[in-house]
Amino acid sequence: MRIIFSKALVKRENMENDIYNIAKIAYEYASNSPAESIELIKIYVTTKTGERKIAFFINTNKNDIFFLLYRSRDKAIADFKRQLMCYLGILKFSLRSNWFYIFEFDHDF
DSSP states (O other), X not given: OEEEEEHHHHHHTTOGGGHHHXXXXXXXXXXXXXXXXXXXXXXXXXXXXXXXXXXXXXXXXXXXXXXXEEEETTSOOTTHHHHXXXXXXXXXXXXXXXXXXXXXXXXXX
């Protein structure tokens, strides 16, 4: 299983110090998820800096998880659909440009 982070989104979300912990959280969640095919997942976690929400896509056909958002839980996203489309564009560009981090885990979901 691979957890893929766009370097541009990591920088935009200011999460360089938390990336490994987020990869572990995504992996643990996906390992227990009944997700089929592709699914958008939003989860809430508590970190040293407070409550956060994480959004990512799971593609069970390829065993990939794509990171999208990492925000303070109380920070509202005014237009989630618009923000999601913007971040998907950044993710797509990062993947095509080979500008991303990959964390790999041995267990499949």
